[in-house]
Amino acid sequence: MKTNLAIKTQNLTHTVKTAADDLTILNDISMSIEEGESVAIVGASGSGKSTLLGLIAGLDVCSDGDVLLYGHNLSKLDEEKRADLRGQYVGFVFQSFHLLPSLTALENVMLPGELKGDKDAKRKATEFLEQVGLEHRLQHYPRQLSGGEQQRVAVARAFASSPKVLFADEPTGNLDSENGKMVTDLLFGLNEKQGTTLVLVTHDASLAQRCSRQIMMSSGKIIESLGKE
Amino acid sequence: MLAVKLLIREIRNGDVLTLLFALILSVSTVTGIDLFVDRLQTSFTIQSATLLAADRVVRSNTAITNERMEYAKEQGLETAQKTSFSSMVFSNEGLQLSQLSAVTGNYPLRGSYLVDDDLFGAGYSVEDGPSEGDIWVSSRLASLLGVGIGDAVQVGETDLTIRHYLVRDPGSTGSAFAIAPRAVINQDDLLKTQVIQPGSRVRYSLLLAGNEDALNQYEAWITPNLEKGERWRTPKSGGQGINSAIERAESFLLLAGTLAVVMSGVAMALASSRYVRRHLTQVAVIKTLGATPKKIAQLLLSQLAIIFLVGTGLGLLLGWLIQEVIALSLASLLSTVLPAASISNLWLGMVTGLMSLFAFCLPLLMRLFDVSPLTVLHPAGKVQLKSLQLYIIALTGMYLLMVVYTGGLLLPSIMIAAIFMVAVAIGIIGYGLFKLGRVLTSGAVSGWQIGLASLHRRLMGNLFQLLVFTLIIMLGLILIGVKSSLISDWQRQLPVDAPNHYLFNVQEGEVKQISDIADNLQIPVSEWYPMVRGRVVQINGQDADLLYTSDDKEPELLSREMNLTWSNELAEDNVLLEGEFGGNVNGLSIEEEVAKEIGLKIGDTLGVKIGGLDYQLPITSIRSVDWSSMRPNFYLILPQSILSDFPANYVSSVFIDKDNVQSFYKKMADFPTVSMLNVGDLIQQIQLIIAQVSQAIQLVLFFILSSAVLVLNASVRASLDERLEEGALLRTLGASKTLIRQSMLVEFGFLGFSAGVIGALAAELSLFGLQVFVFELAPSFHPLMWFLGPMTGFVVVSIIGLYAGKSVLTVPPMRMLRSL
Numbered sequence A: 001m002k003t004n005l006a007i008k009t010q011n012l013t014h015t016v017k018t019a020a021d022d023l024t025i026l027n028d029i030s031m032s033i034e035e036g037e038s039v040a041i042v043g044a045s046g047s048g049k050s051t052l053l054g055l056i057a058g059l060d061v062c063s064d065g066d067v068l069l070y071g072h073n074l075s076k077l078d079e080e081k082r083a084d085l086r087g088q089y090v091g092f093v094f095q096s097f098h099l100l101p102s103l104t105a106l107e108n109v110m111l112p113g114e115l116k117g118d119k120d121a122k123r124k125a126t127e128f129l130e131q132v133g134l135e136h137r138l139q140h141y142p143r144q145l146s147g148g149e150q151q152r153v154a155v156a157r158a159f160a161s162s163p164k165v166l167f168a169d170e171p172t173g174n175l176d177s178e179n180g181k182m183v184t185d186l187l188f189g190l191n192e193k194q195g196t197t198l199v200l201v202t203h204d205a206s207l208a209q210r211c212s213r214q215i216m217m218s219s220g221k222i223i224e225s226l227g228k229e
Numbered sequence B: 001m002l003a004v005k006l007l008i009r010e011i012r013n014g015d016v017l018t019l020l021f022a023l024i025l026s027v028s029t030v031t032g033i034d035l036f037v038d039r040l041q042t043s044f045t046i047q048s049a050t051l052l053a054a055d056r057v058v059r060s061n062t063a064i065t066n067e068r069m070e071y072a073k074e075q076g077l078e079t080a081q082k083t084s085f086s087s088m089v090f091s092n093e094g095l096q097l098s099q100l101s102a103v104t105g106n107y108p109l110r111g112s113y114l115v116d117d118d119l120f121g122a123g124y125s126v127e128d129g130p131s132e133g134d135i136w137v138s139s140r141l142a143s144l145l146g147v148g149i150g151d152a153v154q155v156g157e158t159d160l161t162i163r164h165y166l167v168r169d170p171g172s173t174g175s176a177f178a179i180a181p182r183a184v185i186n187q188d189d190l191l192k193t194q195v196i197q198p199g200s201r202v203r204y205s206l207l208l209a210g211n212e213d214a215l216n217q218y219e220a221w222i223t224p225n226l227e228k229g230e231r232w233r234t235p236k237s238g239g240q241g242i243n244s245a246i247e248r249a250e251s252f253l254l255l256a257g258t259l260a261v262v263m264s265g266v267a268m269a270l271a272s273s274r275y276v277r278r279h280l281t282q283v284a285v286i287k288t289l290g291a292t293p294k295k296i297a298q299l300l301l302s303q304l305a306i307i308f309l310v311g312t313g314l315g316l317l318l319g320w321l322i323q324e325v326i327a328l329s330l331a332s333l334l335s336t337v338l339p340a341a342s343i344s345n346l347w348l349g350m351v352t353g354l355m356s357l358f359a360f361c362l363p364l365l366m367r368l369f370d371v372s373p374l375t376v377l378h379p380a381g382k383v384q385l386k387s388l389q390l391y392i393i394a395l396t397g398m399y400l401l402m403v404v405y406t407g408g409l410l411l412p413s414i415m416i417a418a419i420f421m422v423a424v425a426i427g428i429i430g431y432g433l434f435k436l437g438r439v440l441t442s443g444a445v446s447g448w449q450i451g452l453a454s455l456h457r458r459l460m461g462n463l464f465q466l467l468v469f470t471l472i473i474m475l476g477l478i479l480i481g482v483k484s485s486l487i488s489d490w491q492r493q494l495p496v497d498a499p500n501h502y503l504f505n506v507q508e509g510e511v512k513q514i515s516d517i518a519d520n521l522q523i524p525v526s527e528w529y530p531m532v533r534g535r536v537v538q539i540n541g542q543d544a545d546l547l548y549t550s551d552d553k554e555p556e557l558l559s560r561e562m563n564l565t566w567s568n569e570l571a572e573d574n575v576l577l578e579g580e581f582g583g584n585v586n587g588l589s590i591e592e593e594v595a596k597e598i599g600l601k602i603g604d605t606l607g608v609k610i611g612g613l614d615y616q617l618p619i620t621s622i623r624s625v626d627w628s629s630m631r632p633n634f635y636l637i638l639p640q641s642i643l644s645d646f647p648a649n650y651v652s653s654v655f656i657d658k659d660n661v662q663s664f665y666k667k668m669a670d671f672p673t674v675s676m677l678n679v680g681d682l683i684q685q686i687q688l689i690i691a692q693v694s695q696a697i698q699l700v701l702f703f704i705l706s707s708a709v710l711v712l713n714a715s716v717r718a719s720l721d722e723r724l725e726e727g728a729l730l731r732t733l734g735a736s737k738t739l740i741r742q743s744m745l746v747e748f749g750f751l752g753f754s755a756g757v758i759g760a761l762a763a764e765l766s767l768f769g770l771q772v773f774v775f776e777l778a779p780s781f782h783p784l785m786w787f788l789g790p791m792t793g794f795v796v797v798s799i800i801g802l803y804a805g806k807s808v809l810t811v812p813p814m815r816m817l818r819s820l
């Protein structure tokens, strides 16, 4: 087992200003995730799961404490550098898919590569779409695809940037169990094949079960961290 | 290049196209109107130049110096000369004092002579003046002398042959009073006649034609060193009536262009905010994929640059086509061909494109740079699109654009004030509705409160839409209002039976006889005015000669002998501005403009020299005079008690229609000392220009109103996303098509109707400002607008709304939901 740390947080606290007063969403969270792990963040609605995911993925900076992504302290970086890190290390899958409506399935998957200036983006994208079983839907627009198909395109797009960590916020939340299972299988399959670290937020107990670790949150704190073994 | 690739993919989506269309609309409207106005202006200049017989004229009481001519040659200007003087013309049967002009062979430089070979004929045009040995005489002179074509007449020491009857001398229509029948000869015969002796009253003209730069150069050189008795004349200093018509038409077209600017600003802002709203999440997603802010900015800005280039290019092209179409339809309506559009004027369209992007698009687009990637997880983190700052930037941009466009501050300020008024009014109405909603629903069950929250959200959207509708309706109404008051003002000023001949030098005993002749032919005669010549020599006891020593600054009132009259009643085209007027007032009445030139007020005294006698008279009234009415008008009106001691000539004006011209002219041959001046050509010219201008502004109005409908359409569509969502939801819940159609009709109908009412109010107020400050017309109330505004608002907005919303009703709700 590798012991490289993918993610580490130290006393992570996140406060947002609201009209009335300051609201502490995350309170003094310290934890670490090793490379190759698959971690499920679970907890009640409003407990701060999405916020934590966003912060450790470098989508925003926490108001206090540190977040280290492969040794890079995100709090000390500006958005420019954080975006670079995201491009290098991170992939996302969202509950509402977030495919670009003006791009075809193929173009959506090509986009991360194109942003990096990868000349081979098209070939790679085609391969990933084949892997998610959508080789016959390359030229279709998101509105022509079902939810499950859209999410598979999103998974292909996430893996197209060859991320070291893949973050997923309720990837099966909008799907029926059959499509949900198909997407989950894809995520774990690729996780194994490419050694990708997997961090996902879910309400789906069976999905959480398949992860090597579960982090349970409540009111902005981690109340339990369960290993599989 | 990635930006291009992404842009091309985006185009399939339509949002970019909306933005592009808005830009094309902005650029093409502004370009089209600007090019067209430029063509009209050039056309007016050419027509005015026709009246001047040249582009510019130096007029002098002494022979034109060589220096003047040399400089013209240096500047590459074409020159011609004309010498005007009065002289006896002799025939075998008699003699007649006539107004003669001697012209160089190339005169006129602009326009043409109208001559005929039949007495009192209508005339055909000839390019050049008479050849050596020839003379062209007016039909009136010919009949007075009892001669015809081919006969010889004698001018001074030389014999000349009559070649044509002179119908119109292009350079003479502007001069107020000719003294006698006319004739024109060649400049080379002038010396031979030996009529010009030291001390003769002669007017010399140097006519200039050429390109605008050279003319301006010449003007800059000559105006500071004009000698005593020299005058610089431009087409603008020509006929009064034409100038005010043209100036107002230019103001109208400028106004139209300004409104086009406002409208296209609205269109751009609408399209941009729609674009940005639909791209917020997309940009956030791209950011999660590792696009740095720099990369995002680079992508969006290069896309914007491409949109600018393509949109501006197509806009310029379309604008050019549109003005070409307007000009062509104008040509077929009036059988006049406008001069070609000048390509150098396209810069304004480019500036419009650029400013539109900077003021209406870029500030909104920059919000996209700041979108937090977190938006993908929390829609709450969305950017606020409608901020005060954005409105200020947009309004400032609009204002600057209008300033660039009109080259002045007045029109833009009035427009911005009007827009501001409308915004405030709508703000107040919206606030009232919102409060009302709160009051009605306070303490209601929680379902109501949720409903209220969404109503509030919708209320803001609806208010914004109301603002846009109102602005567009207001702009349309303003244009319609200005157009109709301009056209009716012109028609009032120059009715078809405006006098077209002046009669003067009429002796007291002849007045009755001539009136009888006119009555018999059913020719309307305006009032007869007695005319005595006199000169203003003192102002408040000081010698006028000492007050104004440098000659070029000498005010009109002091520069020459004046025609004085008396009258007990104010003429119908005069307006008493100050003081008292009437038979029992023992003072003089002065015309507004000449009084202003010297700064004369009621109570100042003028010393007037009449027939060798001096009179000191207080100013007792100030009048404004409508110089374009073609009736005799006077700078000074004196008490009858003073003037009646002097021998007077009478002057009047008549309207003679085509059928009566010959008979009247023939009858007038019995009054050899009476002079007639035909201003029919001048009037015709003015009427042609006015017809042209009226047609032009109708077309421009039509054009602007059509683009107004386009913008209305865009604005309805901008709100469609939300409505589509709602409509689809309602239908999945089982609402019938009729129900949805009814609710949309109520919503749009109400919006359109309210916009019409507020728009009519705002238009009425703006029209007041425009009429008083810009067009210098009497302010008027426009009842029609109060009907037109709400009606068109209701009808047009409902139709567009229902049409645009058709997809809500026809597309299966399933597909609708999926495409959202």
Ligand SMILES: Nc1ncnc2c1ncn2[C@@H]1O[C@H](COP(=O)(O)OP(=O)(O)OP(=O)(O)O)[C@@H](O)[C@H]1O
Binding pocket: A016, A017, A018, A023, A025, A043, A044, A045, A046, A047, A048, A049, A050, A051, A052, B378, B380, B381
């Ligand atoms: N920008 C913000 N402003 C105000 N409150 C916020 C903001 N972001 C998050 N919150 C609040 O913080 C809390 C945690 O939000 P978060 O989205 O992380 O919860 P979650 O665990 O993902 O819930 P769910 O399972 O419903 O997605 C919520 O109560 C949310 O309303």
Ligand SMILES: [Mg+2]
Binding pocket: A049, A050, A051, A169
């Ligand atoms: Mg969440």
